[in-house]
Amino acid sequence: MAQFHEVSKQSSLHPKPAGLDLQYGTAGFRTNAKQLDHIMFRMGLLATIRSKKTKATIGVMVTASHNPEEDNGVKLVDPMGEMVTPTWEGYATQLANAEQEGLLTALRDIIEKEAVNMSQEAGVFVGKDTRSSSSSLSQAVIDGVSALGGHCKDYGLVTTPQLHYMVCCHNTQGKYGEATVEGYYNKLCQAFIQLTKNASNRTDDQKHLSVDGANGIGALKVREMERHLKQELKISLFNDGSKGKLNHHCGADFVKVQQKPPTGIKLNPGERCCSFDGDADRIVYYYTGSEGHFHLLDGDKIATLISTFLKELLTQAGLHLKIAVVQTAYANGSSTHYLEDIMKVIVRCTKTGVKHLHHAAQQFDIGVYFEANGHGTVLFSKAAEEKIQHLAEDPNTDDSRKRAALLLQNTINVINQTVGDALSDMLLIEAILAIKDLTIQQWDAIYTDLPNRQLKVKVADRRVIDTTDAERRAVSPAGLQEAIDSLVKKYRQARSFVRPSGTEDVVRVYAEAETQESADTLAHEVSLAVYRLAGGVGDEPKPL
Ligand code: G16
16 A cells, blocks of 8 residues: 555654553553654554544644653544544554554454454644744654644644643534634633623732743743733743743742742732643642741632632522532542532542543533643533533523523533543632632632652562552552551541552652641651562652
């Protein structure tokens, strides 16, 4: 076949280093950018085949999100803007790891297994973040698509959620929105402005938000979006990429894990601030109290704020829709307690990775999903959207129910339902705070987080750790879970778990307890257990 001849020719320009073995992790391939050229070319091939198979456009995003500048990675986006399915993640790994001479065989294997009609047209949308390696790597993706005769649309610099949005808009023939960056801003910002009309007169201070752009793509895009906001949100942008390094001592991951403000931001006591991550699919909020104490409002607090707002609107609208919150093992115990016991909403726990949360959230009329690290969104079932629309348009609906229905409609429009989106989440949170006339302190006071600590441990091969029960228990190596259980027993309100990261070459350790000291000590003790039982490398973890 002529296409295979072209693949063979082009792939020699993107050769795989012999013996290099990479896995499709939590959110695609991710490692040092120097190792990724062949992966990008091959993901261009795979996206083209996936497009032929689904008869729809597929997205390929070149980014390593929260990882350091020298890393890069790739995320594949399915037709409705969701992550690719596990079967195709498996194909991605097969194709990525086939040695140069076995590439065509690996490709043919996937085509045969999936009975792909290779004469079908294919379309692939490509986007990239601001890393210096992203331009040549996205060109490698485009080369892969072209080698198999697919059509490529290069969106250039976009956030990951913007690319997801474009794919969904295109494949729904514009029903979800217009597949342009301008169309994205128009849809979200118009909904935001409609929502804020329901807020009582706000002062300039109330409209003000400080944003840490992590020196990445989110900074560029928040600037672009600003002019669509008609002064309803006044943004002071820090870490805009003009001097600092991407994700270095800034960004959502740094703020969440270190539990401290990013460098490069001016924090005035009591003022609302937020941080995006390197591809703007995560957001966390924070402020400092008058005593200088740092307060973090992470994905759990965001999920609580959003689900409270939605529940109130459903009650006002008189709509009986099933709402649930989806979390992971990292969710603070206080948030789960508040959601289940005080708010009485259904809570589900899944493995880490948006694909798992997204899938679980789809099982409900309204599924609010957030990882504690600030990655999340809200999904509305088609039936729920129709009921809301019907209520909003029904001439017999009384004024207060109609107001709630219209608020719900604008809430739906401000949300990017395809994936967690820092820009969209920021607008939603700002609108909710405005409508409910809440300060960040009042939002923070909804419940008090249990003190917690996250650590990383280096081991020779992190795959020796296997987990179960949504990653809350380790089944291997032998003795590790027993060790964790006996350590946890020493502290009040304590909980701890470990899991191999799917984006970095580390084992992650999480601990929470009644006091910060206990959480820190427990996290350290569990790190030592990992180090000793799971093949730690380098120096033994030191106490904090
Ligand atoms: C990705 C995933 C998230 C996940 C995070 C950390 O985020 O999309 O769902 O929580 O990695 O994963 P891990 O603990 O396995 O390293 P991002 O923002 O880096 O793409």
